[in-house]
Amino acid sequence: MLCLRYGKNKAQAEDIFQEGLIQVFKDLKQYDASKAGFSTWSSRVLINAALKYLKKFNWINNFEDLSIADQIEDNSHDVFDVLSASELTFYIQNLPLGYKIVFNMYAIEGYSHKEIADTLGITVGTSKSQLSKARKELRKKLESHFKLSPHG
Amino acid sequence: MDRLDKYFKKHLTDDTPAEDNWNVPSEKMWHNAKEFLPKTEKKPKGIFSLWKGLISVLFIVMGIITINHLSNSKALPSDNLTSEKIDITNNKFNIGGTDLAQTEVIDSPEAKKSNIKPNNLVPNSTKKNDLINRETILNKSENVEIKPLVNKKTNLSIDQPTHTEKVSKAVAQKKSLNDFDLQEMQSSEFGNSDRQLKWITENSSTQTLKQLDESLNQEEIKLTSLHKNASSYLQLNKPNDISSLKFNHVNALDIENLDLDLRLTKNEFITPAQAVFPKAEWGISTAFFLLDLIDDGNLVDMQDTVRADGTYRNINLIYQKWITPRFSVSTGLHVSHLNVGIDFSQTEILQQDQLSQFANTNFKNNGVERKRADNLESDFWNFNVINGQDVQQGDELRGVGKANVDLKALQVPFLLNYHWIQNKRIEWMAGLGFTLDFIRSFEEVSDFELFKDNVPVIETFNNSRSLDYVDVSLYTTSSIRFHFSKKINLGITNRILITDPQFSSVDIGLFYRLH
Numbered sequence: 021m022l023c024l025r026y027g028k029n030k031a032q033a034e035d036i037f038q039e040g041l042i043q044v045f046k047d048l049k050q051y052d053a054s055k056a057g058f059s060t061w062s063s064r065v066l067i068n069a070a071l072k073y074l075k076k077f078n079w080i081n082n083f084e085d086l087s088i089a090d091q092i093e094d095n096s097h098d099v100f101d102v103l104s105a106s107e108l109t110f111y112i113q114n115l116p117l118g119y120k121i122v123f124n125m126y127a128i129e130g131y132s133h134k135e136i137a138d139t140l141g142i143t144v145g146t147s148k149s150q151l152s153k154a155r156k157e158l159r160k161k162l163e164s165h166f167k168l169s170p171h172g
Numbered sequence: 173m174d175r176l177d178k179y180f181k182k183h184l185t186d187d188t189p190a191e192d193n194w195n196v197p198s199e200k201m202w203h204n205a206k207e208f209l210p211k212t213e214k215k216p217k218g219i220f221s222l223w224k225g226l227i228s229v230l231f232i233v234m235g236i237i238t239i240n241h242l243s244n245s246k247a248l249p250s251d252n253l254t255s256e257k258i259d260i261t262n263n264k265f266n267i268g269g270t271d272l273a274q275t276e277v278i279d280s281p282e283a284k285k286s287n288i289k290p291n292n293l294v295p296n297s298t299k300k301n302d303l304i305n306r307e308t309i310l311n312k313s314e315n316v317e318i319k320p321l322v323n324k325k326t327n328l329s330i331d332q333p334t335h336t337e338k339v340s341k342a343v344a345q346k347k348s349l350n351d352f353d354l355q356e357m358q359s360s361e362f363g364n365s366d367r368q369l370k371w372i373t374e375n376s377s378t379q380t381l382k383q384l385d386e387s388l389n390q391e392e393i394k395l396t397s398l399h400k401n402a403s404s405y406l407q408l409n410k411p412n413d414i415s416s417l418k419f420n421h422v423n424a425l426d427i428e429n430l431d432l433d434l435r436l437t438k439n440e441f442i443t444p445a446q447a448v449f450p451k452a453e454w455g456i457s458t459a460f461f462l463l464d465l466i467d468d469g470n471l472v473d474m475q476d477t478v479r480a481d482g483t484y485r486n487i488n489l490i491y492q493k494w495i496t497p498r499f500s501v502s503t504g505l506h507v508s509h510l511n512v513g514i515d516f517s518q519t520e521i522l523q524q525d526q527l528s529q530f531a532n533t534n535f536k537n538n539g540v541e542r543k544r545a546d547n548l549e550s551d552f553w554n555f556n557v558i559n560g561q562d563v564q565q566g567d568e569l570r571g572v573g574k575a576n577v578d579l580k581a582l583q584v585p586f587l588l589n590y591h592w593i594q595n596k597r598i599e600w601m602a603g604l605g606f607t608l609d610f611i612r613s614f615e616e617v618s619d620f621e622l623f624k625d626n627v628p629v630i631e632t633f634n635n636s637r638s639l640d641y642v643d644v645s646l647y648t649t650s651s652i653r654f655h656f657s658k659k660i661n662l663g664i665t666n667r668i669l670i671t672d673p674q675f676s677s678v679d680i681g682l683f684y685r686l687h
Contacts, residue, residue: 021187021195030194034201042208046479046515075628105183106194112180127177128184141626155176 021105022063025112025124026070040069067129071139074117103162111161119154126151227680230664234654238598449497450685455490455663457681459508476519482512488679490585498591506583506607514575521568555620555633563622563629573620573633583607587649596655601665603649613639646670659685 023040027033044065051061112120121140125131126147131139133147140147189196461484485508492502557563587605594600616636622629651665665679 021184024195025184030198034197037197038201038205038208041205045209047477049479050477075626103183105186106190108180108183109195112184123180128181139626155174158176158180 021109022066022124022128023070024109025128026067026074026120028113032073036070036073037066039073040066043069063129067125071121074121103165107165111158111165114161115154115157118150119157122147122150123154123158227664227678230654230662230680234598234652237654238594449494450687451494453490453492453500453683453685455488455492455504455681455683457488457490457663457665457679459486459488459506459667459677459679460484461675461677477515477517479515480512481514482510484511485509486677488681490681490683492589492683494591500589500591502585502587502589502603502605504585506581506585508579508581508583510577510579510581512577514577515573516575517570517572519568519570521566552635552637553633554635555622555630557630558628561624561627561629563624567624569629570623570626571620572623574618576614576616576618578614580612582610583645589649589651599653599655599661601649601651601653601663603651605647605649607645607647609643609645611639611641611643613641615639645672647676653683658687661685 023033023037024030027036044062047065051058055061056064112123115123122136125136125139126133133144133151136142136147137144187195486506488504488506490502490504492500494500563569585605585607587603589601589603592600592602614636615638618634620630620633647667647669649665649667651663653661653663655661661683663679663681663683665681666676667679668676
């Protein structure tokens with residue numbers, strides 16, 4: 021599931037998972053059970069593998085630096101309670117790469133903006149702006165979905 | 173985290189496979205991944221583990237044997253000692269009630285009155301007990317005097333090897349093994365069986381000397397030489413030929429009218445035993461890296477990881493020649509093959525000298541001056557900076573990649589060794605020397621990437637090279653030998669490379685000793 025969220029489609033997700041899996045095996049000796057659960061640790065390894073994989077697509081240029089991220093409105097609407105996981109995953113997959121990475125790391129994996137900034141080599145402001153844009157984009161898509169679908 | 177985030181997190185963190193398997197990797201992916209997963213064979217490690225076990229067992233067995241041997245040596249039942257043997261506690265002894273003090277030639281009136289007939293001199297076996305006493309004391313201490321007596325009618329005595337051997341052994345067992353020096357070990361049970369600790373009292377009768385010579389031959393005793401002090405009284409003109417023995421002082425006197433009482437100390441009369449030691453030794457051994465025995469060769473830091481996985485095969489032929497009882501020189505041929513695969517991820521602050529060493533002109537174009545443009549390393553690390561990226565001195569760069577090193581080496585060692593024999597079975601050695609190394613290496617770097625702030629700054633780099641070169645390695649050795657017999661022994665040698673301690677090794681081998 022994690023890899024599906026980072027990839028653009030299932031084929032990419034499988035590539036990410038394959039590399040992540042290999043990395044998990046290689047790094048297995050470094051795993052310290054006293055520091056983190058295995059799933060947490062392996063998730064981190066998979067995320068790193070995903071980021072490494074996505075570097076090929078030069079995602080660094082997908083981040084638009086916006087220091088005034090909070091200027092973007094963040095209006096929540098309770099319109100998407102019946103979507104399936106595959107549909108939600110699909111929407112994430114189709115986000116621009118920079119939005120997708122930050123949204124996944126912040127919203128799903130629970131990284132802080134500082135951690136995201138350190139990991140990706142971007143500023144905290146950029147991370148926040150990417151998140152806001154990702155949310156906005158997702159909302160737009162979801163609202164569009166509900167408008168078009170019978171649920172709406 | 174707003175409601176959207178929570179909603180996504182709630183629905184996307186369930187990894188349960190869906191019915192239509194949309195969130196399950198395909199079989200093809202598993203198949204592909206399997207090829208890239210680290211091999212589970214780990215054969216080398218298995219071998220190392222096996223050797224670890226074998227070496228541990230060997231050390232334990234040798235330890236038990238050593239302890240057992242030492243405790244047996246110290247626990248000699250006193251009941252086995254005869255009255256003669258108990259006499260070794262005294263530094264004095266008497267023969268026929270005579271207090272034997274100092275070496276002297278007595279020319280007494282009684283002696284002059286006696287009628288010594290050289291031809292009447294025959295070996296006197298009745299003096300056996302006295303001789304046992306003498307030999308006993310001889311073995312007890314270097315300071316104890318041995319007083320062979322030439323007196324009136326009892327002029328000739330020959331010690332009986334069987335008794336001597338018996339007493340020597342008893343004395344040796346009673347003594348601490350630590351005091352049991354190399355010379356004694358070699359002469360009694362470990363080295364040359366020819367007994368050289370002999371004394372002879374005789375006058376100048378040629379005929380009797382021949383008898384004596386025959387007796388000595390029968391007893392397989394050799395008289396190789398005489399101590400220099402004894403030579404003032406006795407002279408052996410031909411080595412091992414008792415018939416050539418001349419008694420200088422007696423010759424100078426009127427033997428017909430002499431009652432001779434000759435007393436000599438051990439040191440004056442007896443030739444010290446010649447130290448006997450092996451001539452040479454041939455051996456074959458194989459080595460294991462100490463690092464392999466201690467850990468898996470992985471270094472993990474907070475940020476950096478270096479994982480090494482390698483195989484090492486080695487066989488050594490060793491020739492050793494003794495130059496003194498304690499020292500030997502050794503040489504031979506070591507054949508080794510080392511293959512190490514390394515996965516590394518390291519972060520470093522870029523220094524000027526590193527730039528000079530590794531970078532090509534692309535770095536120069538980015539404002540960093542190179543100092544040594546034509547050295548070997550820069551030729552090898554000829555990577556290209558991605559357009560638009562900038563690298564400066566002081567930048568923190570993270571290098572990620574793989575390296576493979578394949579080394580084939582022929583080494584010719586030259587060592588000087590010191591030997592110390594603990595007991596019949598255990599021998600210790602320490603050595604110092606060097607090897608001439610003829611090395612053929614193949615080095616390969618693949619998928620090497622440099623990141624600055626997690627952004628790649630160079631194009632993925634791959635390169636390899638072969639090198640042939642000669643090197644010199646200095647090393648010290650410490651070794652333990654376990655002797656199965658006089659000729660065959662097992663050796664474990666710890667070889668510390670002074671020049672490259674990380675390549676220090678442990679050798680285990682079998683050796684055949686020539687005497």
